[in-house]
Amino acid sequence: MFAYIVRRLLYAIPILIGVNLLTFYLFFVVNSPDDMARMHLGMKRVTPEAIEKWKASHGYDKPLLLNSEADALDKVTDTIFFEKSLKLFVFDFGYSDDGRDISFDIGQRMMPSLAIAIPSLIIGLMVNITFALLMAFFRGTYIDVSGVILCVVLMSISAMFYIIGGQFLLAKSFRLMPISGFDSGLDALKFIVLPVVIGVVSGIGSGARWYRTFFLEEAGKDYVRTARAKGLSESLVLFRHILRNALIPIVTGVVVLLPLLFMGSLLLESFFAIPGLGSYTIDAINNQDFAIVRVMVFLGSVLYIIGLILVDITYTIVDPRVRLT
């Protein structure tokens, strides 16, 4: 098991290098730092001096890969590639294009993101499983059929409509809670409720339908027939046998998402003005802050790979039939 995890971690290194090279290529080779400077300073009538100054102040004035003017080791280290890309590996994120410490910002913004993401995940999971169980219990009847149709209808609505509609109905018309914003400590609770509710509702359609197929798949297996043949009641079969086995794919599907919860939800956070990492990313995209986008790309892939490793470990825990070699 331990050896397996170590091997998986080693396997992650070439992937991260690949991500790093790709982002480097996208951000520095496809468009030169000159282009970026011009974009930031406004397109018209930019003097070459202004461009040079902008580049120097943001550390983009070095050569890309090889600094032939520096001595010895500095030939390699005093370059954009080393300064901007390789340092990501030791989680040295540097400064954003408007001069803020990215690591500090990320630390600050992680908690609000989690405050939304974790309740949405847990409540969403429970709601989806409940609905899916209901449909599986009444499978083949009108309840099941209309449930599936309802799921397809819910799935066909864009997440944007859930957010705008929810904000409009619950916050603006009924005035049940504030439209958007955030606060520290327990005061944050009233700001969290609406995004969580909307996050859960918008996920019901696809979630419940997807879980239903897991339940139905298990329901068709031999051990279920055996359980019924023994005379167990349908609800006992459902909860004791089907639910437990169907939870394996559900749990592993959730575990892969766990690390990515840190990244926050782009839509929810920016609509509800929650100072999390999701809105941080969106702001960076809108302000064309390349430094932050680059860091978030790297962070996202690190978290994704952690998620993949976690899934493999969870498999061995929840399903004794799986052995890692």
Next chain:
Amino acid sequence: MMPVLLWTDALIFMLTAVVIIFVIYARSKPHLRTPWYRVFRGRIAAASVVVLLAFIVVGLLDSLHFRLQLEDNGNSDATHYSVAVLSVLDVMLGPVRTQVEKTYSAPFATHLFARETIEREDGTKLRAYPRLQYGGRHLPASGEGKGRDILQRSLLALVEALLAGTIILYATAALLGRRSGRSSRRMRQLIIARQTMLPWRTIIVTGTFILLLVFLAVNLASAFHVLGTDKVGQDVFYQTLKSIRTGLLIGTLTTLIMLPFAIFMGIVAGYARGWTDDVVQYIYTTLNSIPGVLLIAASILMLQVYIANHPEYFETTVERADIRLLFLCIILGITSWTGLCRLLRGEALKLREAEYIQAATSFGVAHGKIITRHILPNVMHVVLITVVLDFSGLVLAEAVLSYVGVGVDPTMNSWGNMINSARLEMAREPVVWWSLFSAFLFMFVLVLAANLFSDAVRDAFDPRTRER
């Protein structure tokens, strides 16, 4: 008139041609025909196909672009063309496109939505809702008799639609009757009693309903702004219709672009195994590990920088928007091909152990031939299911990306841009709801139809669900 062939137009027409050729080809092959019959036998699937076809027709009409010739000013011999690129749909909608009001007006309104100070002839000033320039122009200044006018026009549309529906019923019955050797009258009875192989009654009813909407639009949109106007007074109904093309393009071109890569890499990885497999797996894990939105954002930001620095390559704003749309499709394709590639790799791994492939190998059939002859046809159902399933997700993704600011060009009509602007409108008092509502309605119908259709396709083609 100078025809303009945008990149996306060329691709969409190519795609249409391929689909038509495939349909003609599949009709003659029983093994291809049967699963499709299974798809269309379902009433829900048949109805959603009709709805999808209506969307596709609008999208195709909107893809025939041209530039009008400018009036000759006599200075030079060369003919000049307007920089505005129009489509056939623009011409068909004619007045709806050009009748621009001052600012917001509600659906079917005769007056502007906001009060303005009007100076009367005697010099006194008055705060009132000004009369619209075009909406309900034929009505008296007070807007009286609007309800009756709308009712009249709607009834006319209803009569027209019923007439058209009857004609369709007779024509279908005559055609089907001739093919099966029955009388046209007998065939009509069969259709109405729903005793035909394909659910013709559902198809005709859905078609008639769509025609009703078309006639309603024709009768009402020429006189009113049926879905209101937006901030700069543009007709929202026109914008929504124009957005259909954007949505369809994103949904189809993305998969079209990624398909060759995914099929080739997936099958080769699964078939060849060894280091090829490792390389392919490495590529898709790396691409997959980057959060999709961020990769798209990074690429689109880079494209923006590129377009801003090279304005000379793009003659019109439409061409610039088109390149951005195409690029968005490519990027979405790059982020979404990995799923299909992994599925195909798994299929190919399984298939290469199958007996008929082993037999082909031992006969000494070349690898390339085994892949094209034996493996490719046997994984096509996976490809088809993925393509159809991805479509609705991509249409929805467009809205989100446009909101994030990395979607289609802001000058382009798209549901994402409409929703984006609707955000501020919903905060107004009283609420301007019609932009959001129209985007919601059209998008919902398209995505719902696509979802229902894709379910039917999956059930018909997936061997696992078929047994159940």
